[in-house]
Amino acid sequence: MMQLITPDLYGEFASELKEMHGLRHRVFKERLDWEVQTEGEMETDAFDSLHPAYLLLKGSDWRICGCVRLLPTTGPTMLRDTFPMLLDETVAPANDSIWESSRFALDLPPSAPKAAGGLAQATYELFAGMIEFGLANNLTRIVTVTDTRMERILRLATWPLSRMGQPKHVGKTEAVAGFLEISYASLLRIRWRGRLNGPVLWQPVLALTA
Numbered sequence: 001m002m003q004l005i006t007p008d009l010y011g012e013f014a015s016e017l018k019e020m021h022g023l024r025h026r027v028f029k030e031r032l033d034w035e036v037q038t039e040g041e042m043e044t045d046a047f048d049s050l051h052p053a054y055l056l057l058k059g060s061d062w063r064i065c066g067c068v069r070l071l072p073t074t075g076p077t078m079l080r081d082t083f084p085m086l087l088d089e090t091v092a093p094a095n096d097s098i099w100e101s102s103r104f105a106l107d108l109p110p111s112a113p114k115a116a117g118g119l120a121q122a123t124y125e126l127f128a129g130m131i132e133f134g135l136a137n138n139l140t141r142i143v144t145v146t147d148t149r150m151e152r153i154l155r156l157a158t159w160p161l162s163r164m165g166q167p168k169h170v171g172k173t174e175a176v177a178g179f180l181e182i183s184y185a186s187l188l189r190i191r192w193r194g195r196l197n198g199p200v201l202w203q204p205v206l207a208l209t210a
Contacts, residue, residue, distance in 0.1 A: 003202055066122050136201075162178050163178040165177060
């Protein structure tokens with residue numbers, strides 16, 4: 001199951017968000033050895049304070065096994081404010097119809113189910129969730145800063161990154177910025193490749209109080 005956690009639901013899902021920050025610590029600090037800010041085995045950064053939306057993927061044991069963060073480009077973004085060197089001669093988007101994704105992470109056992117291209121089915125679930133979120137919010141594209149390894153995964157999944165500039169070394173990573181298409185056609189391709197039977201995204205709502 002995949003949950004959409006918006007700012008109005010942070011309090012109700014505080015434990016899930018804490019678990020997400022722990023997953024990000026394991027993936028970005030321990031596994032990838034990125035230069036990220038960590039405290040108490042949790043990874044956070046300044047963009048978490050901007051009230052983003054989070055997509056949280058839960059496994060069959062109900063533990064958080066994947067996540068991605070989404071922010072509107074009309075405010076601060078990682079591309080514009082942290083990685084402008086990846087833009088080359090282009091301008092960072094600032095448009096209601098384009099949001100930025102970041103902190104895409106998966107922590108899966110080797111036995112996790114696979115789908116087309118040898119990719120984990122959970123990878124396709126997160127991609128589908130991002131597109132479903134985009135369609136529900138009238139987005140046309142998602143912009144992202146990623147590495148060339150993830151760029152290859154996106155190509156395998158048939159959701160290719162449209163580069164904004166050439167890859168550049170950032171720390172220990174060869175980073176690249178680009179756009180991902182938000183369309184029903186791209187969603188259908190991801191669902192087919194990932195063997196997904198229908199929508200993956202569930203948006204909880206706060207209970208009404210008297």
